[in-house]
Amino acid sequence: MRVLGVDPGLTRCGVGVVEGVPGRPCTLVAYHVVRTDPDDELPHRLLLLDRALTDLVAEHRPESVAVERVFSQHNVRTVMGTAQASGIAVLAGARAGLPVQTYTPSEVKAAITGSGTADKAQMTAMVTRLLRLAEPPKPADAADALALAICHIWRGGTRSKLAAAADRVRRGGAR
Amino acid sequence: MRVLGVDPGLTRCGVGVVEGVPGRPCTLVAYHVVRTDPDDELPHRLLLLDRALTDLVAEHRPESVAVERVFSQHNVRTVMGTAQASGIAVLAGARAGLPVQTYTPSEVKAAITGSGTADKAQMTAMVTRLLRLAEPPKPADAADALALAICHIWRGGTRSKLAAAADRVRRGGAR
Numbered sequence: 001m002r003v004l005g006v007d008p009g010l011t012r013c014g015v016g017v018v019e020g021v022p023g024r025p026c027t028l029v030a031y032h033v034v035r036t037d038p039d040d041e042l043p044h045r046l047l048l049l050d051r052a053l054t055d056l057v058a059e060h061r062p063e064s065v066a067v068e069r070v071f072s073q074h075n076v077r078t079v080m081g082t083a084q085a086s087g088i089a090v091l092a093g094a095r096a097g098l099p100v101q102t103y104t105p106s107e108v109k110a111a112i113t114g115s116g117t118a119d120k121a122q123m124t125a126m127v128t129r130l131l132r133l134a135e136p137p138k139p140a141d142a143a144d145a146l147a148l149a150i151c152h153i154w155r156g157g158t159r160s161k162l163a164a165a166a167d168r169v170r171r172g173g174a175r
Numbered sequence: 176m177r178v179l180g181v182d183p184g185l186t187r188c189g190v191g192v193v194e195g196v197p198g199r200p201c202t203l204v205a206y207h208v209v210r211t212d213p214d215d216e217l218p219h220r221l222l223l224l225d226r227a228l229t230d231l232v233a234e235h236r237p238e239s240v241a242v243e244r245v246f247s248q249h250n251v252r253t254v255m256g257t258a259q260a261s262g263i264a265v266l267a268g269a270r271a272g273l274p275v276q277t278y279t280p281s282e283v284k285a286a287i288t289g290s291g292t293a294d295k296a297q298m299t300a301m302v303t304r305l306l307r308l309a310e311p312p313k314p315a316d317a318a319d320a321l322a323l324a325i326c327h328i329w330r331g332g333t334r335s336k337l338a339a340a341a342d343r344v345r346r347g348g349a350r
Contacts, residue, residue, distance in 0.1 A: 042277065043269035050266055070255055080245055083255050084262030091225055091263060094218035102217065 002029065004062035005148030006053070006089040007141060008070065010045055010081035011038050013089070015053070016146030017060045018131070022156045026149075028131045029060060031142035042081075046088055053092035065093030066152035068144065069102040103151055108144070111151035123147055177204065179237035180323030181228070181264040182316060183245065185220055185256035186213050188264070190228070191321030192235045193306070197331045201324075203306045204235060206317035217256075221263055228267035240268030241327035243319065244277040278326055283319070286326035298322055 001021060007014035013034040020026030034052040036045040057065070067090050070083045086102075093100035106116035112126050124143040128136045130150055137143045176196060182189035188209040195201030209227040211220040232240070242265050245258045261277075268275035281291035287301050299318040303311045305325055312318045 043265050043275040046262055046266045047269040050270070080258050083258030084265070087221055087259030087262040088266060090218050090259070091221045091266075094222040095225070100218040 001064070001153055002060070002062045003149040003152045004057060004060055004065050004093070005145040005150075005152065006065065006067045006086075007144035007148060008068060008082055008086035008089050009141070010036060010049070010078075010085045012139070012141045013049060013053070013085055014141040014143070014145035015056055016137075016142055016144075016149045017056075017062060018146060018149035018153060020150070020153045022154050026131060026153055028133065028146070031137055031146055032056060033139050033141045042084075046084060049085060050088050050092060053089055054095070057092055057096045057098070062098065064099045064101065064152065065089070065096075066148045067093070067100060067102050068108065068148055069104045071104070101152060103148060108147050108151045111154055112147045176239070176328055177235070177237045178324040178327045179232060179235055179240050179268070180320040180325075180327065181240065181242045181261075182319035182323060183243060183257055183261035183264050184316070185211060185224070185253075185260045187314070187316045188224060188228070188260055189316040189318070189320035190231055191312075191317055191319075191324050192231075192237060193321060193324035193328060195325070195328045197329050201306060201328055203308065203321070206312055206321055207231060208314050208316045217259075221259060224260060225263050225267060228264055229270070232267055232271045232273070237273065239274045239276065239327065240264070240271075241323045242268070242275060242277050243283065243323055244279045246279070276327060278323060283322050283326045286329055287322045 002017065002019045005016045005018065015034060016031040017029035018026045019029055034049055036048050067086055070079065070086045090100050109118040109123060110116040113122055124136050124140060127143045127146050131146065137146060177192065177194045180191045190209060191206040192204035193201045194204055209224055211223050242261055245254065245261045265275050284293040284298060285291040288297055299311050299315060302318045302321050306321065312321060
């Protein structure tokens with residue numbers, strides 16, 4: 001199964017493509033960071049992001065797309081742009097006829113590290129190890145997108161088991 | 176000038192098309208409310224919204240698009256869906272090669288009623304009067320979209336004067 005993960009953002013949008021099957025090590029296909037200029041106008045930024053994501057989906061031909069779910073608890077100044085970027089990412093997958101799944105940050109963290117509250121350094125270290133990379137993905141923005149793709153593969157392309165795991169973590173029964 | 180206004184929403188998205196020139200009465204061309212099912216999955220909802228808005232832009236051939244700017248102060252439960260819908264609306268205009276302008280709710284209220292804090296009933300009454308309609312637009316969701324379009328026309332397709340007016344309103348010197 002090939003999955004394209006998206007860590008949505010308007011200024012920096014991480015994209016990671018990973019191949020694998022549940023329960024086995026995954027393989028890195030590619031990763032990118034799509035950037036748009038904060039000084040540019042919103043319509044142009046969304047257009048550039050839409051084109052870049054549509055092109056990456058066409059180039060890498062994933063079987064499904066995983067996008068991080070945005071919460072309003074995030075930085076209030078940037079959360080609207082992040083939410084709009086996530087909408088564009090979900091749409092890019094849906095327009096290509098692909099199944100699109102969203103995951104909360106804590107679901108992804110729990111899937112990758114066993115803890116829903118892992119920090120960024122721990123996540124990057126695990127992604128580097130799980131994909132057997134010689135060094136961490138650069139820029140770091142790509143690591144979260146790769147983690148989303150790995151998370152989606154390991155859950156067999158469905159969210160149900162992961163949601164249950166995340167619930168267990170929240171109840172304090174984590175590994 | 177023909178303008179397509181969008182009051183973004185995932186469950187109900189108002190769309191209003193108005194024709195006119197600055198300083199003269201405007202004419203109603205059409206209004207619609209695009210609905211998606213809250214029980215449906217997000218990717219399908221965004222896809223339906225994208226198709227509907229893209230079709231309405233193609234059908235009505237506006238010269239520009241005006242979209243309400245979303246704030247995180249809105250209802251936290253629905254604000255993410257509203258932000259995603261606004262991203263889809265801005266993108267639909269940009270993909271058609273049209274200029275897209277966003278306005279805050281208080282900018283639109285100030286333009287239509289002279290007060291940035293006008294309530295919904297007052298806005299609907301003014302839109303009905305300004306477009307010389309026999310009765311208020313139904314459903315009411317369309318009134319805000321029509322107000323956005325009128326606001327954009329009256330400001331001559333630019334936001335600068337309006338932003339200045341809104342600032343004056345905020346400083347207490349309305350109209």
